[in-house]
Amino acid sequence: xxxSGINVLFEGTNLTRLLLGMWTTFKIxxxxxxxxxxxxxxxxxxxxxxxxxxxxxxxxxxxxFRIVPTVVLLFLFYYIxxxxxxLHMPGTQVATLVFALWVAAEMSDIVRGALIxxxxxxxxxxxxxxxxxxxxxxxxxxxxxxxxxxPATINLVTRVIKTTSLLMLISVMDVVNIGQQxxxxxxxKYPTGVFWIYGLIFLLYFLIDYPLxxxxxxxxxxxxxxxxxx
Amino acid sequence: xxxxxxxxxxxxxxxxFILTLYLSLIGIVGSAIVGIICSLVxxxxxxxxxxxxxxxxxxxxxxxxxxQLFFLYYxxxxxxxxxxxxxxxxxxxxxxxxxxxxxxxxGGFNGVSKKxxxxxxxxxxxxxxxxxxVVFPQGFALSIPxxxxxxxxxxxxxxxxxxxxxxxxTNTALDxxxxxxxxxxxxxxxxxxxxxxxxxxxxxxTLLERRVRYGTFGN
Numbered sequence: 001x002x003x004s005g006i007n008v009l010f011e012g013t014n015l016t017r018l019l020l021g022m023w024t025t026f027k028i029x030x031x032x033x034x035x036x037x038x039x040x041x042x043x044x045x046x047x048x049x050x051x052x053x054x055x056x057x058x059x060x061x062x063x064x065f066r067i068v069p070t071v072v073l074l075f076l077f078y079y080i081x082x083x084x085x086x087l088h089m090p091g092t093q094v095a096t097l098v099f100a101l102w103v104a105a106e107m108s109d110i111v112r113g114a115l116i117x118x119x120x121x122x123x124x125x126x127x128x129x130x131x132x133x134x135x136x137x138x139x140x141x142x143x144x145x146x147x148x149x150x151p152a153t154i155n156l157v158t159r160v161i162k163t164t165s166l167l168m169l170i171s172v173m174d175v176v177n178i179g180q181q182x183x184x185x186x187x188x189k190y191p192t193g194v195f196w197i198y199g200l201i202f203l204l205y206f207l208i209d210y211p212l213x214x215x216x217x218x219x220x221x222x223x224x225x226x227x228x229x230x
Numbered sequence: 231x232x233x234x235x236x237x238x239x240x241x242x243x244x245x246x247f248i249l250t251l252y253l254s255l256i257g258i259v260g261s262a263i264v265g266i267i268c269s270l271v272x273x274x275x276x277x278x279x280x281x282x283x284x285x286x287x288x289x290x291x292x293x294x295x296x297x298q299l300f301f302l303y304y305x306x307x308x309x310x311x312x313x314x315x316x317x318x319x320x321x322x323x324x325x326x327x328x329x330x331x332x333x334x335x336x337g338g339f340n341g342v343s344k345k346x347x348x349x350x351x352x353x354x355x356x357x358x359x360x361x362x363x364v365v366f367p368q369g370f371a372l373s374i375p376x377x378x379x380x381x382x383x384x385x386x387x388x389x390x391x392x393x394x395x396x397x398x399x400t401n402t403a404l405d406x407x408x409x410x411x412x413x414x415x416x417x418x419x420x421x422x423x424x425x426x427x428x429x430x431x432x433x434x435x436t437l438l439e440r441r442v443r444y445g446t447f448g449n
Binding site: 005066067068069070071072075076079080083084158162163164165166169176183191192193194195198199201202205206209210213224 | 288289291292293294295296297298300301304305308309340341382386387389390392393400403404407413414417420421424425428429432
């Protein structure tokens, strides 16, 4: 073996290109997460209201995004939007839209779950001191729910970041797509380069997700200790 | 949307459907076995082994299946280890699912109330008896919701197998779209196919959850 595989990373601009790809991935995830969380919180609050039609529609929305795998969602939007609605969007925007809608669906369930697990006496006490519905949510339910839902939300964020690896399927120039190109271009010169390229991508994802799940795990543990210690 | 096109594509989708079910089943059973082993090792805090498995769990949980599959399918051959696409898919799914199942079981075991464990100790149960008669029966019941979510998650995750060209459902649809460009019809069949697998399953699992909830102590 004339060349060691690891050198493929330092050939030309390969390393910079991979990191830029990761940045693209990261940006799409970040925008989708922010939009998705905002919509998700609103939908989650709406789902605790006693309007059967609204609840039914939101439930269907949630179940659709739960049942259909993300790969399929990406393709649905990527193929159907331009052809049926004449809406031409680049892959990055389709991806952002799909991820945002998906985050919103999952988040609505997390928020609803947290809101209904705030003890009922909290709600009744709030009503008893004359809070209106907005005040009840604003000062009593939402602040307590946030604490309950934080670990689940962080876990959702790690899931979204992991799922961004699928972006290459709708031809977004993300880190995986660029990695593949580099592998193909350098296959002759560095037969074992593939190991290092995918190894680096593996590591990059791990470095982003691990701190997040560590944080979620710690919060969850603290909550369990509190719950057990009462 | 043309019904004729849908009808013609059904035999191919049927094959993909069976393959998706088959790979999911192996993946779920394999993951459950790996998960039980990991959670037992962690529960009994077997030295060294529990640290090793903790590293495995963190790696598996914090990296995407797609990259794991690429590693198995493209990078391993460069190191001299060649496997068929389906074998890579199964190994990848079990590698991923094992840690999720482990977290599910461990969550159940840790969720058993302290009072239960202390009462067990108070009546003189040893560590093994405590696990066998107090923690495991209640822990398994508590872990059912997480396991149910994992099962659905793993089935959906098989759609990623398309990247290493395993002809499961998603791959079948993409192939057909590539050939005939009838994306509406094929995507419709694809969504329906996943719905046929996942909707009944999620209903059954919800019913099961409800049943075992009464199985925990004090309800």
